[in-house]
Amino acid sequence: MDKSELPIGFMDSGVGGISVLKSTIELLPNEDFLYYGDSLHAPYGTKSVEEIKQLTFNVVDYLLSKGIKALVVACNTATSAAIKDLRHQYPDMPIVGIEPAIKPAVMSNQGGRIIVMATPMTIKQDKFHHLLSLYNKDVDIVPLGCDHLMEFVEEGILSGERLKIYFDEHLKPYITDNTETIVLGCTHYPFLYPYLKEYLHNDHIHIIDGSYGTAMELKRRLEAENLLNNKNQGHITIENSLESQNMIDLSWKLLHMPTFEKC
Numbered sequence: 320m321d322k323s324e325l326p327i328g329f330m331d332s333g334v335g336g337i338s339v340l341k342s343t344i345e346l347l348p349n350e351d352f353l354y355y356g357d358s359l360h361a362p363y364g365t366k367s368v369e370e371i372k373q374l375t376f377n378v379v380d381y382l383l384s385k386g387i388k389a390l391v392v393a394c395n396t397a398t399s400a401a402i403k404d405l406r407h408q409y410p411d412m413p414i415v416g417i418e419p420a421i422k423p424a425v426m427s428n429q430g431g432r433i434i435v436m437a438t439p440m441t442i443k444q445d446k447f448h449h450l451l452s453l454y455n456k457d458v459d460i461v462p463l464g465c466d467h468l469m470e471f472v473e474e475g476i477l478s479g480e481r482l483k484i485y486f487d488e489h490l491k492p493y494i495t496d497n498t499e500t501i502v503l504g505c506t507h508y509p510f511l512y513p514y515l516k517e518y519l520h521n522d523h524i525h526i527i528d529g530s531y532g533t534a535m536e537l538k539r540r541l542e543a544e545n546l547l548n549n550k551n552q553g554h555i556t557i558e559n560s561l562e563s564q565n566m567i568d569l570s571w572k573l574l575h576m577p578t579f580e581k582c
């Protein structure tokens with residue numbers, strides 16, 4: 320088999336990375352994909368760096384054993400904790416990660432506040448502080464560690480009273496009249512986009528995520544290494560460490576949700 324015909328491996332701590340898979344399928348419809356959600360060990364965002372590294376390597380080793388031509392770490396938390404080590408361990412594998420879309424938010428900024436929602440672990444990491452230091456000179460950027468927000472998506476809760484209470488407590492205090500952009504810096508959060516939009520009730524606030532940028536980067540890497548698959552009719556496989564049909568059904572349901580704004 321030609322290497323370009325192998326699937327692209329995707330991993331996340333659960334169903335969140337499906338938001339990145341979705342953008343990637345739109346861009347690369349001929350590719351085969353193997354998605355692995357580690358819901359059994361979710362959330363990653365409240366664990367230690369060492370634990371996240373170990374869990375990430377376990378999933379990546381499994382994907383590699385299945386035969387993949389490239390890897391997408393479709394999890395901001397796993398990217399910040401493990402991507403350096405992954406690249407070191409597998410220097411021949413194209414590996415693409417995701418980080419909060421601060422750069423595009425700042426590029427289009429008109430002077431208003433930018434709120435970055437992400438897991439507590441992503442926000443604690445040096446990688447995030449470095450990213451922030453590149454862009455926060457003249458811009459009001461507020462990092463917001465959203466403890467346990469991803470669990471709503473893992474449970475398939477995408478709207479309703481419990482989420483309203485969460486946003487009232489954790490997000491509302493940071494929304495000012497001049498809030499311009501909310502960056503969804505965890506791959507689970509884009510599935511909350513429709514409800515968040517309704518909750519904010521303010522068309523002037525942009526809500527963006529980094530999935531399209533990640534998909535574009537993957538395309539560039541595959542092109543550069545002559546690994547694009549133009550022959551196939553794309554095929555998608557979804558697996559989950561919880562081994563429950565409910566998680567697989569939820570994953571497909573999320574994959575088929577309408578598309579959100581791009582950045």
Ligand code: DGL
Binds near residue numbers: 394504
């Ligand atoms: N989806 C993951 C991210 O992008 C994190 C969720 C978690 O496991 O805490 O950061």
